[in-house]
Amino acid sequence: MTYAPMAVMQPTAHNRAAETPLPPHAQITYMERTSSELPVTEFFRIERPSFDPATGQARFFYRLNDLSFTETLQLPMGADAAMAVSPAFAKLLGLTGLVLGVSYFKLRAPFAIEAPEIALTDAERAFVIDVYENGLGEFYARNDLARFGKLSLVAPTDPVARQPALDLPDRTLLPIGGGKDSLVSVDLLTHTGVDFTPFAVNPKGPILTSVAAIGTAPLYVTRTLDPDMIRLGKEPGYYNGHVPSTAINSMIAALCALLYGYSQIVLSNERSASEGNVVFDGRETNHQYSKSLGFELLIADTLANATGGALKYFSLLRPYSEARIASLFTQSTKFDAVFSSCNRNFRLTGNDGPLWCGECPKCHFVFLIFAPFMKKERLLAIFGKNLLDEPKNEHSFRELAGLTGQKPWECVGEILEAAACFYTLTRHADWHEDAVVRAVKADLFAQYGEEKLQLAMAECLTDSRDHHIPPALAAKVAAYAV
Structure with a gap:
């Protein structure tokens, strides 16, 4: 049995579902068990x-x-x-x-x-x-x-x-x-x-x-x-x-x-x-x-x-997109050498390797949303390599941006948000020549169009009012997180 595609959540100021569906290959087909x-x-x-x-x-x-x-x-x-x-x-x-x-x-x-x-x-x-x-x-x-x-x-x-x-x-x-x-x-x-x-x-x-x-x-x-x-x-x-x-x-x-x-x-x-x-x-x-x-x-x-x-x-972060959070993180270098979102660090058996494996969708997504806001040398120092300049990573990045497959079963951001970050990198002096950015550019523009990607990036950086933060604290945080 095949089910209808899911509506993609747009990173709007109010975080409401929009009408853009997942691509057909993001549907799940299964035989219903009784x-x-x-x-x-x-x-x-x-x-x-x-x-x-x-x-x-x-x-x-x-x-x-x-x-x-x-x-x-x-x-x-x-x-x-x-x-x-x-x-x-x-x-x-x-x-x-x-x-x-x-x-x-x-x-x-x-x-x-x-x-x-x-x-x-x-x-x-x-x-x-x-x-x-x-x-x-x-x-x-x-x-x-x-x-x-x-x-x-x-x-x-x-x-x-x-x-x-x-x-x-x-x-x-x-x-x-x-x-x-x-x-x-x-x-x-x-x-x-x-x-x-x-x-x-x-x-x-x-x-x-x-x-x-x-x-x-x-x-x-x-x-x-x-x-x-x-x-x-x-x-x-x-x-x-x-x-x-x-x-x-x-x-x-x-x-x-x-x-x-x-x-x-x-x-x-x-x-x-x-x-x-x-x-x-x-x-x-x-x-x-x-x-x-x-x-x-x-x-x-x-x-x-x-x-x-x-x-x-x-x-506390409900008003923000992942991209907005990445931009806030860049304001301090205090945690650069100690943090990680890579799931290999949280297995029951532990992890003896580096903080970032550089191979999983989680690593790829975090690298992608940091790239528009963080200096390139700093980002490469955190990850140890340029994940956007390795052709083997292209398929994973395409999934994140909704260009193929389905959104990965990982704690990653919105599909259109990833696509918007890619769009920013196609116009960024530090990143536009990297292998993955060049490889996805044509399909990215064909699927979304420049105007939609520009608007999506603007919405990523617009804080939502749809949250549950106590008003007094919300006002203080909004005043600081400019």
């Missing part, structure tokens, strides 16, 4: 999680048919003992258990989800279903699994729609991913006088070096997945694939916000993250769904209701 392929008795059950404030350990328990799994979170010592036994924390602990469960659910992706000991409001039930449907959208698409609108969640009903208000200190928890985005947030918060604590789950590589360069004491959590889940994911008869890591880490951050006293979690997700990759099973599928504005609003509402409005959640 429920008869899986035994009707298959189910996934989430048990009540536990937390011991004396040890800082949270434990999460899951059952998939006849299989049992346990996952642990090791949180720092010093948790607020009273908060650890509060109804708000119990609510967030249960919701965290439900969200973390996607890692185990996906082994078989059954249609039935059970949480017999975790009471949910109607809004929370919708939030959890969203995580298991849209949050796993890429997983379903790449495994040819039709699940949208077909999952059931059986859990007790919680009649209390909103918990009593908590008293949380006016402090900020800032997740650090090791890439350019969270480091731009560091700069914006620093220059607007907002104190923050760097936060990460299982920090490694660029996260550690970035936090060291920030110079502020961090808050780290160790997440230990059940080893049987990792093993089974490699065996026949079980599925594997992408999970919504931002949703997972955000829920863990919410637990820490209550236990250690923070009133807001500030993400670093750009407006480009709202653009999907393909249409599959009748729905837009987005590799970055849990970074999108739609999900941000959903989880922000969930966390607010669980804490009586005390805990805020928003992305």
Whole structure:
């Protein structure tokens, strides 16, 4: 069955979907699986999680048919003992258990989800279903699994729609991913006088070096997945694939916000993250769904209701395109030698190589959006080579700009945004003679036209008003980020 192409998100000031479709080769064709392929008795059950404030350990328990799994979170010592036994924390602990469960659910992706000991409001039930449907959208698409609108969640009903208000200190928890985005947030918060604590789950590589360069004491959590889940994911008869890591880490951050006293979690997700990759099973599928504005609003509402409005959640970079963020990053060289967006640095097995592999779509996209704004010698020093002057990279760059294939399953920006950056390079003295720029120029102009590319680049540098930043902070950031 073939589905209609997805509308490309234009980098407009309001980040609304435009009418430009993905090229025909970006559609997914698949044979729809039926429920008869899986035994009707298959189910996934989430048990009540536990937390011991004396040890800082949270434990999460899951059952998939006849299989049992346990996952642990090791949180720092010093948790607020009273908060650890509060109804708000119990609510967030249960919701965290439900969200973390996607890692185990996906082994078989059954249609039935059970949480017999975790009471949910109607809004929370919708939030959890969203995580298991849209949050796993890429997983379903790449495994040819039709699940949208077909999952059931059986859990007790919680009649209390909103918990009593908590008293949380006016402090900020800032997740650090090791890439350019969270480091731009560091700069914006620093220059607007907002104190923050760097936060990460299982920090490694660029996260550690970035936090060291920030110079502020961090808050780290160790997440230990059940080893049987990792093993089974490699065996026949079980599925594997992408999970919504931002949703997972955000829920863990919410637990820490209550236990250690923070009133807001500030993400670093750009407006480009709202653009999907393909249409599959009748729905837009987005590799970055849990970074999108739609999900941000959903989880922000969930966390607010669980804490009586005390805990805020928003992305500081939501007004910006990836290109705009790149331009802001260039204003300081402080993090040049420590940051990386290359996914090879964030594998479970680690990475002993350079910060940038120079071969993946993520490396190519970051290089592409930096090139219009950063001096060439500085960019080459960061990456170690000129990725735009290597002919073998042409196909990857064409995918990023929508000239072939589909948008890569990576955290990359909008298709038209990449095309606009390429257009700028065709007119740039430092880059116009490089092999990839010369190779794509004719097709770029033929597909989009100069006028559209010029307008797209202007829109990339125009800040959107479609965001969830508190007004006072938004005004301060806008005044600084000129």
